[in-house]
Every structure is written in structure tokens, then in C-alpha cells.
Amino acid sequence: xxxxxxxxxxxxxxxxxxxxxxxxxxxxxxxxxxxxxxxxxxxxxxxxxxxxxxxxxxxxxxxxxxxxxxxxxxxxxxxxxxxxxxxxxxxxxxxxxxxxxxxxxxxxxxxxxxxxxxxxxxxxxxxxxxxxxxxxxxxxxxxxxxxxxxxxxxxxxxxxxxxxxxxxxxxxxxxxxxxxxxxxxxxxxxxxxxxxxxxxxxxxxxxxxxxxxxxxxxxxxxxxxxxxxxxxxxxxxxxxxxxxxxxxxxxxxxxxxxxxxxxxxxxxxxxxxxxxxxxxxxxxxxxxxxxxxxxxxxxxxxxxxxxxxxxxxxxxxxxxxxxxxxxxxxxxxxxxxxxxxxx
Amino acid sequence: xxxxxxxxxxxxxxxxxxxxxxxxxxxxxxxxxxxxxxxxxxxxxxxxxxxxxxxxxxxxxxxxxxxxxxxxxxxxxxxxxxxxxxxxxxxxxxxxxxxxxxxxxxxxxxxxxxxxxxxxxxxxxxxxxxxxxxxxxxxxxxxxxxxxxxxxxxxxxxxxxxxxxxxxxxxxxxxxxxxxxxxxxxxxxxxxxxxxxxxxxxxxxxxxxxxxxxxxxxxxxxxxxxxxxxxxxxxxxxxxxxxxxxxxxxxxxxxxxxxxxxxxxxxxxxxxxxxxxxxxxxxxxxxxxxxxxxxxxxxxxxxxxxxxxxxxxxxxxxxxxxxxxxxxxxxxxxxxxxxxxxxxxxxxxxxxxxxxxxxxxxxxxxxxxxxxxxxxxxxxxxxxxxxxxxxxxxxxxxxxxxxxxxxxxxxxxxxxxxxxxxxxxxxxxxxxxxxxxxxxxxxxxxxxxxxxxxxxxxxxxxxxxxxxxxxxxxxxxxxxxxxxxxxxxxxxxxxxxxxxxxxxxxxxxxxxxxxxxxxxxxxxxxxxxxxxxxxxxxxxxxxxxxxxxxxxxxxxxxxxxxxxxxxxxxxxxxxxxxxxx
Numbered sequence: 001x002x003x004x005x006x007x008x009x010x011x012x013x014x015x016x017x018x019x020x021x022x023x024x025x026x027x028x029x030x031x032x033x034x035x036x037x038x039x040x041x042x043x044x045x046x047x048x049x050x051x052x053x054x055x056x057x058x059x060x061x062x063x064x065x066x067x068x069x070x071x072x073x074x075x076x077x078x079x080x081x082x083x084x085x086x087x088x089x090x091x092x093x094x095x096x097x098x099x100x101x102x103x104x105x106x107x108x109x110x111x112x113x114x115x116x117x118x119x120x121x122x123x124x125x126x127x128x129x130x131x132x133x134x135x136x137x138x139x140x141x142x143x144x145x146x147x148x149x150x151x152x153x154x155x156x157x158x159x160x161x162x163x164x165x166x167x168x169x170x171x172x173x174x175x176x177x178x179x180x181x182x183x184x185x186x187x188x189x190x191x192x193x194x195x196x197x198x199x200x201x202x203x204x205x206x207x208x209x210x211x212x213x214x215x216x217x218x219x220x221x222x223x224x225x226x227x228x229x230x231x232x233x234x235x236x237x238x239x240x241x242x243x244x245x246x247x248x249x250x251x252x253x254x255x256x257x258x259x260x261x262x263x264x265x266x267x268x269x270x271x272x273x274x275x276x277x278x279x280x281x282x283x284x285x286x287x288x289x290x291x292x293x294x295x296x297x298x299x300x301x302x303x304x305x306x307x308x309x310x311x312x313x314x315x316x317x318x319x320x321x322x323x324x325x326x327x328x329x330x331x332x333x334x335x336x337x338x339x340x341x342x343x
Numbered sequence: 344x345x346x347x348x349x350x351x352x353x354x355x356x357x358x359x360x361x362x363x364x365x366x367x368x369x370x371x372x373x374x375x376x377x378x379x380x381x382x383x384x385x386x387x388x389x390x391x392x393x394x395x396x397x398x399x400x401x402x403x404x405x406x407x408x409x410x411x412x413x414x415x416x417x418x419x420x421x422x423x424x425x426x427x428x429x430x431x432x433x434x435x436x437x438x439x440x441x442x443x444x445x446x447x448x449x450x451x452x453x454x455x456x457x458x459x460x461x462x463x464x465x466x467x468x469x470x471x472x473x474x475x476x477x478x479x480x481x482x483x484x485x486x487x488x489x490x491x492x493x494x495x496x497x498x499x500x501x502x503x504x505x506x507x508x509x510x511x512x513x514x515x516x517x518x519x520x521x522x523x524x525x526x527x528x529x530x531x532x533x534x535x536x537x538x539x540x541x542x543x544x545x546x547x548x549x550x551x552x553x554x555x556x557x558x559x560x561x562x563x564x565x566x567x568x569x570x571x572x573x574x575x576x577x578x579x580x581x582x583x584x585x586x587x588x589x590x591x592x593x594x595x596x597x598x599x600x601x602x603x604x605x606x607x608x609x610x611x612x613x614x615x616x617x618x619x620x621x622x623x624x625x626x627x628x629x630x631x632x633x634x635x636x637x638x639x640x641x642x643x644x645x646x647x648x649x650x651x652x653x654x655x656x657x658x659x660x661x662x663x664x665x666x667x668x669x670x671x672x673x674x675x676x677x678x679x680x681x682x683x684x685x686x687x688x689x690x691x692x693x694x695x696x697x698x699x700x701x702x703x704x705x706x707x708x709x710x711x712x713x714x715x716x717x718x719x720x721x722x723x724x725x726x727x728x729x730x731x732x733x734x735x736x737x738x739x740x741x742x743x744x745x746x747x748x749x750x751x752x753x754x755x756x757x758x759x760x761x762x763x764x765x766x767x768x769x770x771x772x773x774x775x776x777x778x779x780x781x782x783x784x785x786x787x788x789x790x791x792x793x794x795x796x797x798x799x800x801x802x803x804x805x806x807x808x809x810x811x812x813x814x815x816x817x818x819x820x821x822x823x824x825x826x827x828x829x830x831x832x833x834x835x836x837x838x839x840x841x842x843x844x845x846x847x848x849x850x851x852x853x854x855x856x857x858x859x860x861x862x863x864x865x866x867x868x869x870x871x872x873x874x875x876x877x878x879x880x881x882x883x884x885x886x887x888x889x890x891x892x893x894x895x896x897x898x899x900x901x902x903x904x905x906x907x908x909x910x911x912x913x914x915x916x917x918x919x920x921x922x923x924x
Contacts, residue, residue, distance in 0.1 A: 037806050040803070041381075044841070045476075048475045085567075177585050
């Protein structure tokens with residue numbers, strides 16, 4: 001298995017090379033003027049576009065610009081983010097914890113809740129429990145995230161004045177700024193850092209700000225997981241070995257949980273893994289509506305402003321995430337289904 | 344089951360109770376503004392947008408600043424008096440300005456303000472002069488050049504020596520020497536690029552070392568490499584406590600401020616892009632003011648507990664006719680010929696075409712339907728609020744007259760053959776889209792052979808393409824850099840102005856008057872010149888003036904002290920003026 005993992009990790013280099021060429025190529029389809037315009041916001045500044053092209057060598061041939069970029073990246077310089085007003089690398093480590101923090105809470109709920117709902121729906125096929133969960137799934141999956149986030153915000157924050165948007169409250173922000181010696185940002189995730197600093201109030205404050213984003217994300221995403229699980233359970237329950245187990249007098253719980261669910265998990269692991277990987281670029285709508293400046297928000301802003309270094313960085317990051325996720329999934333398959341051998 | 348019901352009811356009542364608690368002043372010492380402007384830098388020589396200016400104006404201070412709501416009257420800040428012809432601060436020939444510098448002013452990191460700091464600040468900012476920055480204004484006034492570099496990016500010979508000589512300190516005074524009179528200088532000195540730095544501190548942070556021989560080394564820093572990008576040390580009423588780009592910017596009162604003590608201890612500017620979120624923050628009192636885009640004005644007008652201010656801005660948007668369209672691979676002009684399937688490159692060089700379009704624009708409907716009446720319909724680029732403004736006649740909406748003119752155009756060929764073209768506007772700007780649609784539909788109603796399509800283009804592409812003469816009609820606006828007619832009239836009408844050039848419009852008289860207007864200090868003479876130029880705007884039918892925007896600033900009613908000023912846009916907030924009670 002170790003050889004397999006090393007081989008897959010080496011493959012990562014080729015994936016990153018391919019991704020970088022592809023994204024760079026796509027961005028090069030924009031004219032030098034258009035790329036220089038990223039540094040310009042007003043008509044007053046537009047007069048300097050030709051000089052900006054010259055300054056950054058934006059009219060050089062593709063390969064020169066690409067190798068210039070590679071050279072800088074190999075030195076650890078990912079470039080400057082116009083959107084974040086700081087180096088890309090520095091900005092990345094600031095935005096990533098915000099997205100990670102949401103996933104940290106949303107992902108387990110999505111997986112556990114999806115498996116649970118899918119299981120009971122599959123077991124109680126064509127009963128009212130099944131109908132209710134299926135309707136829930138269809139509604140959840142069809143809901144535009146942006147709209148659903150707004151509805152939650154209006155109900156909870158607008159009417160009940162609960163769950164303020166943002167990452168932490170102003171009071172906590174001011175406390176941290178006034179007392180830098182009393183609060184260290186170990187991970188950049190306030191829920192975790194609050195515990196590590198012995199400040200449960202900060203953890204609770206951060207959790208309060210996570211309720212609506214996590215709820216939105218879970219309800220929208222859990223449906224897919226649930227549907228896959230339900231199909232798997234239904235399929236497994238109709239197989240011969242289940243009939244044999246029933247004939248041998250095995251109790252329902254053992255049949256459903258030990259036999260059917262375990263075998264139905266394989267496709268769910270695939271789907272959950274892909275969902276997790278995708279969630280690493282953040283849910284753009286959730287981050288925009290709830291004012292959480294994470295990777296998704298950064299990506300959206302950078303795409304609209306053609307902040308090239310950021311687009312390159314996030315695409316490469318996503319390449320790494322998908323390769324690593326797929327590798328993890330392969331290892332998980334082998335664990336769930338011992339018939340699978342990794343060579 | 345019964346227990347569950349009881350718990351649900353209790354929770355519901357609790358939420359109702361929690362939801363009902365509001366109305367009191369939240370955080371009386373902290374002002375929260377929810378906005379969406381992108382702050383890119385805190386270096387005064389680079390910052391050239393309203394968001395950056397807002398931060399800089401509260402942290403640093405200029406020599407003079409707008410007096411209340413006036414855009415052409417000033418109050419002394421770091422100067423002790425506003426120079427004028429009457430008090431001798433401005434020489435009779437308009438080429439020397441003398442400022443006496445205030446004593447006892449401390450910078451936030453402890454340094455004392457001296458006249459040498461003032462001299463250094465101006466020189467340092469002019470020497471740096473980054474591409475896309477604001478320094479062209481001061482450079483044009485003090486050196487006669489709009490940049491330290493030529494069109495090829497090479498440093499202009501002798502420019503740094505000129506900079507070195509144009510400003511000097513004598514005792515407690517600072518003297519500006521201008522190569523020629525430049526009436527807008529006083530307005531330019533209000534801009535955030537004219538704020539004063541602490542010389543020793545700036546040098547210690549990597550700014551120009553004070554030696555003019557080394558100036559070239561500090562010229563045109565690349566974006567992100569300006570030394571004062573994310574650090575500040577001003578003499579203003581607030582200092583920067585924290586800045587998380589695109590998240591929040593936190594001000595704290597500077598306790599050593601030389602002037603009256605600011606009433607607010609803190610201010611937080613939050614980046615909130617989504618309108619619904621901003622609105623709810625305002626409603627819940629978590630924000631004391633939010634940015635309100637024009638389409639959301641009816642919503643804030645319906646909200647309770649707010650104080651609204653309607654502030655006309657010194658800005659104007661127009662639809663410009665390009666008189667020499669680029670025909671190379673240009674889909675916007677169809678066949679490029681007057682054959683019914685396109686327009687020729689010089690289509691708009693015929694004044695009859697321009698007049699036909701002007702008469703086809705329904706100003707009243709536009710004002711009522713698009714702005715709910717909350718707009719000023721300009722008659723020329725010299726909008727209300729600028730000196731020497733006058734209401735010139737406009738081409739009233741009249742489709743019969745429009746038809747008359749279009750029949751005359753191009754010897755009757757336009758009417759006979761018809762034409763096809765595309766009008767573009769920048770994506771997401773509903774005001775410009777509506778204007779383009781009104782123009783297109785009314786012109787098409789004149790003759791079934793007239794075909795105009797309206798398309799949207801992303802803003803950055805738009806900025807590039809109009810400069811390549813790709814658009815037959817381009818809709819674009821201009822916000823004041825300083826409150827002087829020159830900033831608008833030259834831009835819109837001169838053959839080398841930012842828009843005049845890309846309309847390919849040229850008129851000898853207009854060019855001559857635009858150049859004369861900036862070199863005369865006698866207000867009576869200037870008035871004559873700018874009145875004549877505004878008349879020419881009408882007779883020459885240069886473009887369709889569309890709108891002068893009025894912004895609505897929505898404050899919670901516990902915020903007091905706001906003073907509207909047409910030069911301070913929606914992004915601005917002068918924290919010194921406001922308080923909560």
C-alpha cells in the first residue's frame with residue numbers, strides 16, 4: 001500500500017503542472033489590457049494601463065510569462081492579491097481557517113445526518129417516513145443556497161436578532177485587539193483557539209456565528225448523501241444474503257445496521273469525499289451572505305476582479321485537495337471492503 | 344409528547360422575547376459602518392479611491408479641508424490660516440501659496456509636526472508617483488507635468504529637480520511655487536494624497552530618504568511594494584487599530600490629538616457585500632450606517648428609526664458619441680458601412696445624427712422611472728455644485744425633431760438605408776442600462792430600418808474597450824478629483840481629455856478655452872470662459888448628459904453630527920464630526 005500512496009503522491013506533481021498550464025492558458029486568453037485593468041478601478045486610472053502592461057510584462061509570450069510565474073512560485077512567492085491587499089500566501093492562510101472552521105462543523109453533520117436519514121428512508125421504503133425524508137431531500141437539493149441563506153438570515157437574525165453575521169462579535173474582536181497577550185491565534189479558527197486559550201466565551205461566540213452558515217450548508221448538501229445512502233440500502237436489502245440472514249432468524253437491527261448499511265456505505269463514502277473536497281473552496285453563497293471571508297468568498301471576488309495570482313493559487317490548492325481526497329477514499333474503500341486491495 | 348410541546352412553546356416565547364428587545368443605542372462609543380468598498384492601500388501616494396481616502400482622512404490630516412458643506416470654501420487644519428489673495432497667502436500672480444504651519448501637533452507615534460514634514464510629504468508623494476495613482480493632480484499644479492514619467496515610462500529629465508524646488512520651508516511657513524497659476528490647487532490640497540507624514544518615521548519605514556539625487560530609486564513602486572501600504576502614523580483624530588483586508592477596519596481615538604477630543608472612541612468599517620445583510624445589520628442596530636445603492640432607497644425609506652440624508656455628488660454620467668470608431672474587427676458597427684447592416688466609422692461626426700439621438704432621449708421618463716425622481720438631470724458636465732455652473736438648454740425629448748435630424752444626416756442616406764449598431768453599458772449598472780434602452784428603443788421607433796442592440800460588458804473590459812474606440816456610444820461617469828470645473832470640462836470636452844479624446848472630438852475653440860480656464864485666477868474671467876464652454880456643450884451636441892447622482896445616506900437616528908458635502912462620497916465618513924446619543 002505504501003508504494004501505491006507514494007505513486008499517487010508523485011502523480012500529484014503532474015496534476016499540478018496540468019492544472020497550472022490549463023488555468024494559466026485560460027487566463028492568457030484575456031488581453032494584456034484586460035489583465036492590466038485589474039489594477040485599475042476608475043476611468044481616471046485607466047490612462048496608465050499601457051504602462052502597467054509594460055511594468056508587468058503582460059504582453060510577453062505565454063511561455064515567458066508562465067516560466068516567470070513558475071520561477072516566482074518556486075521561490076515561495078505566489079504573487080500579490082489585489083483583493084486581499086497582501087501577498088497571496090499570507091492571505092491564503094488567513095482565509096483558509098474560516099472555510100475550514102465551517103467544514104469542521106458542517107462535514108460531520110452532513111455525513112452522519114445523511115447516512116442516518118438515508119438508512120431510515122431506505123429501511124422504511126414507501127412509508128410516510130420515506131416520503132417525508134425524500135421530500136426533504138428534494139427540497140434541500142433544489143433550494144438555491146443563496147436564497148436559503150437569506151431566508152435563514154431574515155428569520156433568525158432579522159426577526160429574532162439571533163446569530164449575527166460575521167465570524168466573531170465586535171466585543172470579542174475588541175477584546176482580542178486590546179489583550180493580545182491573553183489570546184493567541186493558534187489555528188485561526190476561533191472555536192478551537194477559544195478552547196486552547198481557555199476562553200470558552202470566545203468559542204461560544206464563534207459557535208453562535210457558525211449556526212446559520214452550517215445549517216444552510218448542511219440542509220443544502222445533506223440531500224445528495226441521503227439519496228445515495230437510501231438507494232444503497234434499498235439495493236442491499238433486496239440481495240440474497242439479506243434474505244438468508246432473515247431466514248436464519250437474524251434480528252432487524254443486525255440486518256439493517258451490520259449487513260445492509262455497511263455494504264451500502266461504499267458509494268456514500270465516494271460522494272461524501274467529493275462533497276468534502278468541493279467544500280474546501282467554500283460555499284460562496286454562504287460566505288457572502290453571512291459575511292465570512294473564507295476561501296469561497298476570496299475566489300468569487302478574485303474571479304470577478306481577475307486577480308490572477310489568487311485564481312492560480314486556489315486552483316492549485318483544489319488540485320491538491322482532490323488528489324489527496326481521492327487517495328484517502330481509495331484507502332477507505334480498502335478498509336470498508338476488504339476484498340479491495342491497493343497495489 | 345406533552346413535555347416536548349411545552350419545551351417548544353417556551354423556546355418560541357424566548358425567541359419572541361429576544362426578538363423584541365431593541366431600540367436602545369448599541370455600543371454608544373463605537374460607530375459601525377457596513378460598506379463594500381475594497382481598500383487596497385494606506386499609502387497616500389497610491390490611494391486613489393474613495394474607500395482609501397476615507398481611512399486616510401481620519402488618520403492623517405491635510406493643510407486645509409472642506410468647510411462644512413462647502414466644496415469651494417476651506418478651513419485650516421494643519422495650516423493656521425487658509426491662504427487667499429486678501430490675506431496675502433496667495434500672491435497676486437497666483438503662482439505662490441504660503442501656509443503657516445500649526446504648532447503643537449503630535450503624530451500618533453510621538454513625533455512633532457514641523458514645516459519640514461509638510462515639505463517632505465509633498466515631495467515624497469510626487470517622487471513616488473505610482474502608475475494609476477493620484478499624484479498627477481499635485482504634479483500638474485506644482486510642476487506643470489502630469490507625471491514624473493513620459494508615455495514610454497521613462498523618467499522625465501529634470502523632473503525631480505523641479506519637484507525639489509517647487510516647495511520649500513521658511514521658518515514656520517511652507518511655500519509652494521507654481522510654474523503657472525493653477526486655480527484648483529486649493530481643492531487638490533484637500534485630497535488624501537495631500538496629507539502630511541512624519542518625515543523621520545516615513546524614512547525609517549523605507550520611504551524616500553530625503554536626498555533628491557536618490558529620487559529615481561523610489562519612483563513608481565509596484566503595487567503591493569509601497570512602504571506605507573499597511574502602516575499609518577498621522578496626526579489625525581483616529582489611529583488604525585486593526586485592518587483585516589476586506590473584512591474590517593478598526594479606528595481608535597488618538598488621545599494625543601491636538602484639536603477637540605473626538606466623541607467616539609472606536610469606529611469599525613465592515614466589509615459586507617450583500618445588501619440584505621447590510622440592511623438587517625442596520626435594522627438591528629449592529630450597524631450605525633450602511634451603504635445604500637440607489638435601487639434599495641425605497642426599502643430604507645420604509646424603515647423606522649433611521650435618519651436619511653440625500654446628498655448630491657459631484658459626479659456626472661453621460662452617453663458619449665465616438666466620432667471615429669475603430670473599424671478593425673468591431674462587432675459594434677456591423678458591416679462598418681451605411682448599407683443598412685452597420686454604421687461607418689465616422690457615423691457620429693455628423694451633428695445631425697448626434698442631435699437626433701439627443702432628441703430621442705426621454706429625460707423625464709428616465710428621471711421618474713429609474714431614479715424615482717431622486718436625481719439631478721445635468722445639462723452639461725459642469726454639474727450643480729461646481730463653480731460657474733449654469734443651466735444650458737437641453738435637447739428636449741421630441742421624436743419629430745429627432746426624425747427631422749436623422750433624415751438630414753449623411754445626405755439622407757441614414758434614413759434611406761437604415762443602420763445597425765450595438766450600444767454597450769457596463770454589467771450591473773442598471774441606470775446606464777436603462778439609458779441605453781431608452782435611447783435604442785426611441786431611435787428604433789423612428790424607422791423600422793434602424794436596428795440597435797443593447798449589450799452589457801464587464802466593467803474592466805469596458806474601461807479597456809472604450810479607450811480602443813470600439814464603442815459607437817459609450818456610457819460612463821466621472822467623479823470629481825477636486826471641485827473645479829476644469830476637472831470636468833477638460834475631461835469631457837478637450838481633445839486630449841479622458842473622454843474628449845476617446846470621442847475623437849476636436850474643436851479648436853473648445854481646446855483653447857479649456858486651456859485658458861486653468862491658467863487664469865480672476866474668477867470673473869474664468870466665469871466667462873466656463874459659461875462659453877457650457878454653451879458650446881449644447882450647440883456642439885457633444886454627448887447626452889444622463890445623471891448627476893444623489894446618494895442616500897442611511898444612519899440610525901442615534902447618530903448625530905453628520906455634515907453632508909458633495910465631495911465626500913458614500914464611502915466617506917468623517918468620524919470627528921459624528922457621535923451617538
